[in-house]
Amino acid sequence: QVQLKESGPGLVQPSQTLSLTCTVSGLSLTSNSVSWIRQPPGKGLEWMGVIWSNGGTDYNSAIKSRLSISRDTSKSQVFLKMNSLQTEDTAMYFCARNTPPEADYFDYWGQGVMVTVSS
Amino acid sequence: IMLTQSPATLSVTPGESISLSCRASQSISTNLHWYQQKPNESPRVLIKYASQSISGIPSRFSGSGSGTDFTLNINRVEPEDFSVYYCQQSNSWPWTFGGGTKLELK
Numbered sequence: 431q432v433q434l435k436e437s438g439p440g441l442v443q444p445s446q447t448l449s450l451t452c453t454v455s456g457l458s459l460t461s462n463s464v465s466w467i468r469q470p471p472g473k474g475l476e477w478m479g480v481i482w483s484n485g486g487t488d489y490n491s492a493i494k495s496r497l498s499i500s501r502d503t504s505k506s507q508v509f510l511k512m513n514s515l516q517t518e519d520t521a522m523y524f525c526a527r528n529t530p531p532e533a534d535y536f537d538y539w540g541q542g543v544m545v546t547v548s549s
Numbered sequence: 550i551m552l553t554q555s556p557a558t559l560s561v562t563p564g565e566s567i568s569l570s571c572r573a574s575q576s577i578s579t580n581l582h583w584y585q586q587k588p589n590e591s592p593r594v595l596i597k598y599a600s601q602s603i604s605g606i607p608s609r610f611s612g613s614g615s616g617t618d619f620t621l622n623i624n625r626v627e628p629e630d631f632s633v634y635y636c637q638q639s640n641s642w643p644w645t646f647g648g649g650t651k652l653e654l655k
Contacts, residue, residue, distance in 0.1 A: 474635065474646055475592065475635055475637075475646040477637075477644040489643075490643040490644075491643055492643070524592075526591075529594075532639075534580065534639030535582040535597055535637065536637075537594050539592060539593075540591065541591060
């Protein structure tokens with residue numbers, strides 16, 4: 431069955447870089463696209479960016495200058511890197527599969543990883 | 550594109566039938582999807598492309614609308630339906646979510 435699982439540090443200092451990993455099983459990254467979506471505590475959802483099945487990427491313009499998404503298909507992993515973190519980046523970070531074939535909504539989600547930006 | 554959901558909170562009793570609204574700041578055709586999120590869980594997709602059903606989702610959930618006005622209907626709310634509902638548009642970059650409607654027990 432399809433599963434996604436996020437991992438990464440729970441605490442990041444302001445101005446530092448966040449690195450998260452999404453490990454997938456039950457699907458191939460060469461035929462599936464994966465997005466990162468975040469949710470500040472008690473607030474709504476923000477789509478951050480996507481890595482397409484062909485390896486191309488698209489990012490939310492609001493954070494594009496700070497964000498990078500990549501993958502290692504051999505390890506079934508998708509990576510998120512975001513620099514210059516501030517307290518407002520404190521959130522639960524989810525990876526989710528973009529449902530094929532349209533790939534513009536999300537059917538499988540990871541459990542999320544909570545990231546706190548604090549000194 | 551901004552998505553405005555209303556009401557922010559809706560208090561109902563089990564067995565009631567309800568409608569939740571999602572309004573887009575400009576036309577998004579039917580590129581609108583609905584999710585349910587229970588506390589401390591990941592979102593679950595309920596409806597795709599405004600009105601298309603999703604396999605495994607109870608038939609009491611239905612959607613309608615096009616352009617800028619969309620509705621999620623729940624026919625006879627069940628106890629397990631009390632959660633937060635989000636809409637999401639995929640018509641224009643960046644994809645955006647509404648602020649959510651919390652469905653709570655009256």
